[in-house]
Amino acid sequence: MFSVKDLRFTYPKNDLPTIKGISFDIQKGEIFGFLGPSGAGKSTTQKILIKLLDRYEGAIYYDGKSLQELDQSFFENIGVSFEMPIHFSKLTAMENIEFFKKLYKKNIDVESLMKKVGLWEDRDKLVSEYSKGMKIRLNFVRAMLNDPEMLFLDEPTNGLDPANAMILKNLIKTYKQNGGTVFITSHIMADIDQLCDRVAFIVNGEIKEIDSPRNLKIKYGQRTIKVEYKEQGHTLSQSFPMDKIGQNEDFVKLIQTKDIETIHSGETTLEEIFIQVTGVGLSHES
Numbered sequence: 551m552f553s554v555k556d557l558r559f560t561y562p563k564n565d566l567p568t569i570k571g572i573s574f575d576i577q578k579g580e581i582f583g584f585l586g587p588s589g590a591g592k593s594t595t596q597k598i599l600i601k602l603l604d605r606y607e608g609a610i611y612y613d614g615k616s617l618q619e620l621d622q623s624f625f626e627n628i629g630v631s632f633e634m635p636i637h638f639s640k641l642t643a644m645e646n647i648e649f650f651k652k653l654y655k656k657n658i659d660v661e662s663l664m665k666k667v668g669l670w671e672d673r674d675k676l677v678s679e680y681s682k683g684m685k686i687r688l689n690f691v692r693a694m695l696n697d698p699e700m701l702f703l704d705e706p707t708n709g710l711d712p713a714n715a716m717i718l719k720n721l722i723k724t725y726k727q728n729g730g731t732v733f734i735t736s737h738i739m740a741d742i743d744q745l746c747d748r749v750a751f752i753v754n755g756e757i758k759e760i761d762s763p764r765n766l767k768i769k770y771g772q773r774t775i776k777v778e779y780k781e782q783g784h785t786l787s788q789s790f791p792m793d794k795i796g797q798n799e800d801f802v803k804l805i806q807t808k809d810i811e812t813i814h815s816g817e818t819t820l821e822e823i824f825i826q827v828t829g830v831g832l833s834h835e836s
């Protein structure tokens with residue numbers, strides 16, 4: 551869907567580049583996560599991909615065509631949801647939707663989506679009366695209005711309660727199952743883990759890793775097996791190397807003779823990988 555080759559970008563007023571030669575592909579039908587610490591260049595890259603910023607160096611192809619040569623029809627094909635929802639607060643949710651719908655040739659079934667995100671009952675309320683979570687959900691509906699073939703989502707679940715975050719994640723998964731492609735940024739690693747087929751880690755304008763969450767967990771995890779067992783009323787644990795585990799006599803003896811409570815492989819989390827790859831802890835802003 552997207553092919554980005556050696557992308558470089560410097561903001562006009564800056565001396566140093568913000569994006570320093572990054573390359574990646576986004577396959578049609580995949581959910582691609584773009585992760586990195588604050589200021590790494592995620593939003594800048596996203597703005598370039600949605601043609602808000604030009605004057606970049608390198609090459610970007612969308613569906614085989616150079617991004618620079620695409621005309622306004624490109625915007626018919628994409629949906630964008632920025633982190634800070636922008637709506638007309640003196641209009642109702644439905645009036646907002648009617649306004650934005652008119653910008654596109656193609657439209658989705660708004661009633662169905664508004665029901666799915668739990669806003670249908672409140673559709674005639676002024677947006678100024680909406681909670682932060684309601685505005686975020688309305689923002690997602692807006693991004694979907696033109697039935698886009700590709701979605702750009704910036705922190706889509708930030709500020710949502712767990713139930714609404716789950717609804718949104720399920721909608722994103724359904725969108726993918728129906729053939730949609732997603733570029734997503736988030737600081738919530740559990741959401742990224744649940745949603746993304748592949749993730750890229752960007753640090754200081756450079757990509758440090760690109761792979762599936764599963765492969766990254768194998769790469770960065772320890773190849774160990776940890777066994778917890780009960781002995782004389784206490785829980786004890788022992789770790790073994792995963793390689794040739796079946797031939798490890800100590801391991802075999804332990805599981806044959808002890809009262810086993812848990813057995814876990816030494817898998818790491820995406821959060822730990824983020825810290826390891828970027829060298830920066832995750833900030834959990836609101």
Ligand SMILES: Nc1ncnc2c1ncn2[C@@H]1O[C@H](COP(=O)(O)OP(=O)(O)OP(=O)(O)O)[C@@H](O)[C@H]1O
Nearest residue numbers: 561563564568586587588589590591592593594595
């Ligand atoms: N309009 C601008 N003019 C000059 N520099 C900018 C501009 N916008 C962003 N930058 C700089 O570019 C760098 C990357 O910013 P960007 O917003 O892409 O980071 P980010 O990874 O999206 O961060 P966050 O997670 O905080 O949203 C930062 O150093 C930022 O200060």
